[in-house]
Amino acid sequence: MAKAAFKLSGGRGEAPEILRTSPEALSFLITAALNFANEKKYDLLKMTSTIKRLDALKTVLTRAVQPMEDSADIHTVSHTNGHTKKKLDL
Numbered sequence: 001m002a003k004a005a006f007k008l009s010g011g012r013g014e015a016p017e018i019l020r021t022s023p024e025a026l027s028f029l030i031t032a033a034l035n036f037a038n039e040k041k042y043d044l045l046k047m048t049s050t051i052k053r054l055d056a057l058k059t060v061l062t063r064a065v066q067p068m069e070d071s072a073d074i075h076t077v078s079h080t081n082g083h084t085k086k087k088l089d090l
Contacts, residue, residue: 024050
């Protein structure tokens with residue numbers, strides 16, 4: 001997902017440094033940072049089990065990664081006027 005975000009930014013900037021933190025703090029940080037519907041955020045934040053919250057986040061993020069990477073690839077190719085060395089699988 002970080003690679004896709006970097007591609008979508010046009011290769012500008014750097015990935016933020018992620019400091020070591022507790023799993024619980026990380027789960028709250030991820031939940032707060034992502035653009036979830038308020039109801040989904042609330043459902044995640046009210047979970048009392050950090051492990052269950054992280055598992056739920058993993059599921060959501062895993063589903064989101066492939067479409068983001070695909071979108072980033074399309075974005076990259078669109079800036080080359082359609083010319084790329086990557087072969088299309090038709």
